[in-house]
Amino acid sequence: MRRWPNRLLRFYVAMMCLWLVAPIVIVVILAFSGDGYLRFPPTSLSLQWFARFFGNVQWQRALLSSLVIGAIACVVSTTIGFFAAYAFLRSEFRGKKLLLSLMLTPVIVPSIITAIAMYYLAGKLGLIGNFVWLGLCHAVIAMPIVLLILLSALHAVDPNLERAALGLGGSRVRVFCRVVLPLVLPGVMSAALFAFLASFDELLISLFLAGVHSQTLPVRIWNSLNLQVEPTIAAVSAFLIAVTTVILGAEAILRQRQAQRRRAPT
Amino acid sequence: MTVATLTAAARAAPRAPRDRTLLLMLPAGAMLVVMFLAPLVLFFVRTFTEFDGTAAEFIDQARDLLLSQAYLTALGTTNWISLIVTATVLLIGYPIAYYLTTATGIGVRIVVLSIVLPYFTSIIVRTFSWMVLLGEHGLVNNVLVASGLVNHPLPLMYNRLGVLIGMSYVLLPYMVLTLYAAMRAIDPSLLRAAASLGASGSYTFWRVYFPLSLPGVLSGALIVYILSIGFFITPALMGGQHDIMIAMLIDRALEVAVDWPSAALMSLTLLVVTLVLYTVYYRIADIRRLIGAR
DSSP states (O other): OOHHHHHHHHHHHHHHHHHHHHHHHHHHHHHTBOSSSOOSSOSSBOSHHHHHHHHOHHHHHHHHHHHHHHHHHHHHHHHHHHHHHHHHHHOOOTTHHHHHHHHTGGGTSOHHHHHHHHHHHHHHHTOTTOHHHHHHHHHHHHHHHHHHHHHHHHHTSOHHHHHHHHHTTOOHHHHIIIIIHHHHHHHHHHHHHHHHHHHHHOOHHHHHHOTTTTOOHHHHHHHHHHSOOOTHHHHHHHHHHHHHHHHHHHHHHHHHHHHHHHHSOO | OHHHHHHHHHHHHHHSOOOGGGGGGHHHHHHHIIIIIHHHHHHHHHHHHTOOSOHHHHHHHHHHHHTSHHHHHHHHHHHHHHHHHHHHHHHHHHHHHHHHHHOOTHHHHHHHHHHHHHHTSOHHHHHHHHHHHHSTTSHHHHHHHHTTSOSSOOOOSSSHHHHHHHHHHHHHHHHHHHHHHHHHTSOHHHHHHHHHTTOOHHHHIIIIIHHHHHHHHHHHHHHHHHHHHTOOHHHHHHOOTTOOOHHHHHHHHHHTTOOHHHHHHHHHHHHHHHHHHHHHHHHHSOGGGTTSOO
């Protein structure tokens, strides 16, 4: 009796998954096109657009900027976010939920407003085009993601383990480094991966703050889409998709390991 | 509920001595204040104080701007697009989330992957891929023309339809992940109880399951609406001249006219609406599920 609706639901979900994945797959296929312009399906395959992407000095510089800015954002937001998440879980105070909601506002405030405000400040400070500053701005945007991931990772660590280690005479710092950190390391790593990704994919803040010299990959894609769509964009997009896929894969492995570690008898 | 939590917190507070762990929060707090809060406050305060003219002139200009045809049209467009996107994404996403809570095994993994992969792919890349698909000689039009369904390529992009397709695609994962989190919390024994009392499948769904999933529907709709009204990239690339949203108007005020006061004023209105909706979200939803995190 319940078969028909179930089959219908399954068919519907399958179609929707196709709808979700198809655009991404099509861009990846286009990136390997041997044609002179963007046309799907491509009539021949080649690596010419990747060669253009990796061989062009401007794209190389954009890639380098993206990587450096992403690394700064990743290290800063993960470190600072880790301390904050730890303090958050291990202390009791009034207005905890309110404070958390305030710390998450960077994902809620429309990015155009954040970008303009940061642009205003950077302009006053003469920091437009400074990639360290841009990395720090990205760290602010990545912080909510880091916080949420680390809060759930730290939540799984039994505070009794810490108490036991403290009771056995370990110093606070030592217990932190030898007990807490190893236990949440997979969580820290996945937070770092997502923080990097958040910066690597960020467009609007980079668009306003990058100036001419620290343009990132998304900024260059944006410029190209607004002026004249060059097929190299497909290769750059495929590259960004590949980075996302690798990071998601790494995160899945980390999560699996953590699950195994929890299941293993100690 | 808030009163209860507040009193509980107040009762718990004296027991926990103020320890130094809380100091670890300082770097994050400082960073947020210096790099996020300060720029926002500075942007608004300075643009308004740097305005050359009297206060009366400023108010006049502000009123002219907020009652101008361009602003009112953008306001209407923004709300209209956001409403349609929210409704579309809810209708599309609800069955997917429902499937995720009922299914097991490989099916779940495939569905989760097909939601998470686009979710973490750069918005600019996702928008670009739809531009390729929906263009005049894009895949969709080629298929439609080749199959004989239409004689000429349909205008699927650089109009309202393109914006709606692009934004729905970008925002669907937020809806599915929020709904999924809420639906997972529904106790399956309630459904079994309804069934064992003789309720039919559809009766159980509409009278038991659906009402229980409404908080998830509300928080999913809120988060999608909040994100929609501030959208910039997708409508800017896929919209036509009649699809100017508030965020684009703000950008234009700055890029084209270098008009800081107007940009600040429009930003302020958008920010206030966003924060009000966020407060509602804060009241009804689990804030830790904000971006689909577990």
